[in-house]
Amino acid sequence: MRLFQNSGLYPSYVPRLNQLAAKATSFEARRGVFLNDRFGAPHFLKPVLDGSSDAFFTNGDDDVQQRQWARAQGIAGTPTLEAILLAQIEHHRTEVFYNLDPVRYPSAFVARLPGCVKTTLSWRAAPSGNADLTAYGAVLGNFPSILESWRSKGCRAELFFPAADPVMDEYGQGERPIDVAFVGGYSRHHSTRGRTLEQVAALGAGHRIVFCLDASRLTRLAESAIGRVLPLGKHRRPDAIAAIARPPVFGRDLYALFGSAKIVLNGAIDMAGNDRGNMRCFEAMGCGALLVSDSGSYPEGMQDGLTMRTYDAPEQVATLISRCLQDWPQSAGIAARGRTSLQQTYSKAAQWEHFVDLVTRIGPC
Structure with missing residues (x-):
């Protein structure tokens, strides 16, 4: 062929x-x-x-x-x-x-x-x-x-x-100093995602949280010195998110980040109804992190409590993450099963x- x-x-x-x-x-x-x-x-x-x-x-x-x-x-x-x-x-x-x-x-x-x-x-x-x-x-x-x-x-x-990309095996084989990582887009259209990130950002006082956000042009303008005097408040990220936001990462840098994180946070956007299983799920599980994502209909091999964890609403995510980190040996076992499941199924x-x-x-x- x-x-x-x-x-x-x-x-x-x-x-x-x-x-x-x-x-x-x-x-x-x-x-x-x-x-x-x-x-x-x-x-x-x-x-x-x-x-x-x-x-x-x-x-x-x-x-x-x-x-x-x-x-x-x-x-x-x-x-x-x-x-x-x-x-x-x-x-x-x-x-x-x-x-x-x-x-x-x-x-x-x-x-x-x-x-x-x-x-x-x-x-x-x-x-x-x-x-x-x-x-x-x-x-x-x-x-x-x-x-x-x-x-x-x-x-x-x-x-x-x-x-699963076979190269993912090169990452996440050692210590995971980052508690929670998130990589994704952010704009005013990501309202549910924004609430979720704000809840997790509040954990930053006691945990190492890394958000690598691809902000929209309007968001970048709204947060600039000039934008601060313009009526663009709805495009600005909440202070808790903006304070820890880093530029987006791609490719092997993303693999390295996920390989250094205990938990990778994911949040679907409203384009596929109740269907779940976006690229971030495959990248997080492939690099051996514990995937924490919103509830929905996931493909084979992605199951709450067995290979990943899910939350029903943004207001629940901080509590779920705290529990996962407090009992990390059990959570690490779920992450390991998730990685194996992904490699075998996909x-x-x-x-x-x-x-x-x-x-x-x-x-x-």
Whole structure:
């Protein structure tokens, strides 16, 4: 199977990638730096991470990387990123196109794929407005309610999951000096998450709490010297949160943080109803931390009291975390079972086997 996997860069991650890849002057070098940093690795299929000659990976929206490839191929002028992506697919003689960035490259893009492509799949685990993905052989995701919404739009939709990154085994094998860590976005739209973080921040007097927050532009403006005199109060973070907030972390830095934390706090946002199991769950459990998350319908292997802990409301989370820390030997056992469960249920080998099965069942588009 000649596999082409396309992904996209998270805007806040781009400065980190540019710094890490400052000396990478070729497409292969910059791509190698990105893959080595492991940002998004739970979504990347085994042949990509193994460096298989039949697998091609790129970030189709990475202007620097894509133009490095185009120049190396002798493509003249300034082609669009879409034109470069199509040229890469044709050059690779792709048979299966798996797209992690389908809103940028929807059905209109699929219609332009070269004839060598036999099967097309996309990953989309979030509401996407009026995006048309009906030309894809299937839309994959791990939230049943969102998959059902894609079916209502005329798409074939199939259950698929992220996987434990084997590199996670390098982290969290020693002491865990951080009591609670949280990594995620923060804006006025995260009202429930904000209340949860405020409750946990109050534990900071007796525990080491680390929040690495990707604040919205309005939040950053509201907390600036100029913003303090503007009517932007609703965009400012509560003082207890702002006092301990650090910049966001990505890739191996995120693995290192979670590997140093006893507890990783997670809070879903209201996009998947009662469905749970976002990327943070896989990253936290994969690095051996105790996942503490909001209650809901979790996938196999994520069970309250056995492999993780859940809370029903923001007002309960501080008490739950305090109990987990007070009886850390028991909590550490839950975290260890969680790591083992994730490795066994969501291994890269199992993920690839499931993907191959989907390709076989979906067949040529």
